[in-house]
Amino acid sequence: MASMMAPETMIAGVELGGTKCIATLARGKDILRQQRWATEGPETLDRVSATLAGWQDEVPFEAIGIGSFGPLCLDPGNAHFGRIENTPKPGWAGADVHGHFARRFALPVGIDTDVGGAALAEGQWGAAMGCAVHGYATIGTGVGLGLVVDGKAVHGRLHPEAGHMRIRRTPGDMFAGACPAHGDCLEGLVGGPALAARANGALADMPDDDPLWDRVARELGEWVAMLILCVSPQRLVIGGGVLDFRPTLLAKIQVAVAANLGGYLAGLDLAALETLIVPPALGRDAGPLGAIVVGHNALMESQA
Structure with a gap:
């Protein structure tokens, strides 16, 4: 489980998403300053670092945490550490996100995926507090999964890419x-661009009982059931723009998960799944606060 952060420690965080970038200055979960940009090319990082430099002059912070879209190289022993790997987002393949900030600031700089950071934040302050094994899934433009075991985000050869x-x-x-890359992988079916392509008209105009939402719930329900069988999480937080836009989808997903599990796992009936599969307690702050936790962890590692 996550160790509690010192509430007086000032940390800067950068959530670098596929469509937006958010810089945050916080003490613990108390957000003091925040600024947003559209994520364009890698020059976006120059705007972010300039803002952080201005904050540093006024309110010094002790570390920087980055929660970035991926795929990311998170192996410190790899020459590509901190770089974005193969991505279809124009201009970003090979971008040295970690190095950009590490070269500009004489401070500890940590990096993780945006969903890995959000999972850490929900474990620190949100819906997964007290859970040793938990995850955060985001259903938005893409589909991502961050997993945390004993307070640490799971990294191996890469990091979870369960959306594919x-x-x-x-x-x-x-x-x-x-x-x-894969056509009809999960992200290719339920990510934002896929939903827009599958809809009969504008998504905002579709009622909650449109057959598309039942289909999406079945697809996500099978995915979540597989995650439960593989990872055995104590809590799975599901957030992202699609659930923000269509919150009634969560209950449909819970029902679909129960159907997929078929009663195989003792104690995981629908009532239990409603406490296992939950929305983020931190809401839209899960990502920005995730970057804060990543920065704090980098500070602790630098002092060890």
Whole structure:
């Protein structure tokens, strides 16, 4: 489980998402300053670091944490550490996100995925407090998963890329998928661009009982059931823009998970799943506060 942060420690955080970037200055979970930009090319990092430099002159902070879209190289022994790997986002493949800030600030700089950071924040202050094994899934432009075990985000060869898992297709669904790498992987079916392509009209105008939402719930329900079987989390937090936009989807996902598990796991009936699969307690602050936790962890490692 996560160790509690010292509330007086000032940390700067950068949440670098596929569509937006948020810089945050915080003591613990108390956000003091925040600024947002659209994520354009890597020059976005120059705007962010300039803002952080201005904050540093006025209110000195002790470390910087970064929660970035990926894939990321998170192996400190690899020459590509802190760089974005193969991504379809123009201009970002190979971008040295960690190095950009490490070269500009004589401070500890930590980096993780945006969902890994959000998972850490929900464990520190949110819906996964007290859980030794928990995850944070985001359903937005893309689909991501951060996993935490005993207070540490899981990294191996890379980091979880569970959004690109394939699931069984609904009979009769001929949608080819929107993922440029895999077509109809989960992200290619339920990510923002996929939903826009699958919808019969504007998503905002679709009622909650439109058949598309049932189909999406079945797809996400199978995915979440597989995660439960593989990882056995004590809590799985699901956030992101799609759930913000369509909060009724969460209950449909819980029902679909129960159907997929088929009663196999003792004690995991629908009532139990409603406490295992939950929305983020930190809301839209999960990502920005995740970067703060990543920065604090980098500070602790530098002092060890």
